[in-house]
Amino acid sequence: MASINKRTRKNGSEYFTVTWRDPDTKKQRGLSFDTKGEAELFRRSLEVNAKDFELAEAVVYAANEEQRTVTETVEEHIDLLVKPTTQTIHNYRYMLEHHINPHIGSIAIGELSQRHLTAWIRALQAKTTTGTNTMAPKTIRNVHGLLSAAMETAVRLHYRADNPCRGMDLPTTEHHEDKEQFLTWDEWCLIHRNITPRYQPLALFLVMTGARFGEATAVKVADVNYKNVPATVRINKSWKRDPIKGFYIGPPKTASSKRTVAMPPAVVTALEPAMKGVPGTTLLFRTSSGGRIAQKYFWTAWDAALDSARQQDPTFTKTPRIHDLRHTSASWGLQGGLTLYEVARRLGHASTATTERVYAHLMHEGMARGADVMGKMLQGPAAIEDVDDVLEADGADEAS
Numbered sequence: 001m002a003s004i005n006k007r008t009r010k011n012g013s014e015y016f017t018v019t020w021r022d023p024d025t026k027k028q029r030g031l032s033f034d035t036k037g038e039a040e041l042f043r044r045s046l047e048v049n050a051k052d053f054e055l056a057e058a059v060v061y062a063a064n065e066e067q068r069t070v071t072e073t074v075e076e077h078i079d080l081l082v083k084p085t086t087q088t089i090h091n092y093r094y095m096l097e098h099h100i101n102p103h104i105g106s107i108a109i110g111e112l113s114q115r116h117l118t119a120w121i122r123a124l125q126a127k128t129t130t131g132t133n134t135m136a137p138k139t140i141r142n143v144h145g146l147l148s149a150a151m152e153t154a155v156r157l158h159y160r161a162d163n164p165c166r167g168m169d170l171p172t173t174e175h176h177e178d179k180e181q182f183l184t185w186d187e188w189c190l191i192h193r194n195i196t197p198r199y200q201p202l203a204l205f206l207v208m209t210g211a212r213f214g215e216a217t218a219v220k221v222a223d224v225n226y227k228n229v230p231a232t233v234r235i236n237k238s239w240k241r242d243p244i245k246g247f248y249i250g251p252p253k254t255a256s257s258k259r260t261v262a263m264p265p266a267v268v269t270a271l272e273p274a275m276k277g278v279p280g281t282t283l284l285f286r287t288s289s290g291g292r293i294a295q296k297y298f299w300t301a302w303d304a305a306l307d308s309a310r311q312q313d314p315t316f317t318k319t320p321r322i323h324d325l326r327h328t329s330a331s332w333g334l335q336g337g338l339t340l341y342e343v344a345r346r347l348g349h350a351s352t353a354t355t356e357r358v359y360a361h362l363m364h365e366g367m368a369r370g371a372d373v374m375g376k377m378l379q380g381p382a383a384i385e386d387v388d389d390v391l392e393a394d395g396a397d398e399a400s
Helices: 036-048 054-063 068-081 086-104 114-126 137-156 186-193 196-208 265-275 295-312 322-336 340-347 352-362 364-378 380-397
Strands: 003-008 013-021 030-032 233-234 238-242 244-252 259-263
Touching: 003 036, 013 036, 068 086, 068 137, 086 114, 086 137, 086 238, 114 137, 186 196, 186 295, 196 244, 196 259, 196 265, 196 295, 196 322, 233 265, 259 340, 322 340, 322 352, 340 352
Parallel strands: none
Antiparallel strands: 003 013, 013 030, 233 259, 238 244
């Protein structure tokens, strides 16, 4: 903890000294200021920036020079945005208030450097502003992305000549293990049997269509065409959140997320009770009063089902999230013979690149062929011709 001490010079004037322990050298350090306000500003900056001296000093400099600050620039950048939804604007303002402003918000826009940014990233990695949890690398990248975009705006408005965020070394979002969890058919059946009956149709819909939770719970009765063979559902909207007005139905995540997904008869049968005798504008999945199903309520039922499943089968140790039903849907499609393109269309991906990055390792046919080719190589020169035949056949398939 940094502390402020009032002192008196020989001429009788007062000044204020901020003292703190350097986290690297473990030595006591101090810096004096003419006013208590400057000292307090420096102390607060030290506390939120892991006692980084240069970062705290830059904050005081900006205040003394009355220059445009980082916070003012990010605020202007947000105000100039045209396309983002109210939810996105809300998220940006939250990032600014909690992750940018307390650390580097008071620094003069022209003085912000990669040295300051590196100290800022380290402070975010150490603790959140509440001091209770470390920030996820993806969250840090999102906040940095907002700041970088604001710096591009600053360059266009001639507040500074360059964007110091470019080329920053950011925390990796890669995991040592797969983040996605895929359920086998038996695991899914075990969980589904233990879900509260009122939520079983929704769970079945999620795993059979690959829809996101916000998309599924925004589907209306009229979006289901059960007369088609096979039956289909039109997914073209999702729940959004306005910080003032609350939740509302808006467009899905991306333009490519608008799609029509075919469903097996068993899903239609499960949905029939919710579709009988109600207007087409009625939510397909709804509360008893006809409103939106909040994810927290479904999660409570999902979590309880997982606990019951583990009690019934001690060998089941997975901890799947609700979103893993979407991953499971994709994995079943690939294992059943769907192409990457077909799975991408069902999930609403803009291209197969995203689908391939997450699910390509599940394409057992390709893995089996790869193992066969490498196995032939082990058999020696006599098998090389067979390998060439396999590769030539692959090339012919791709050309066609």
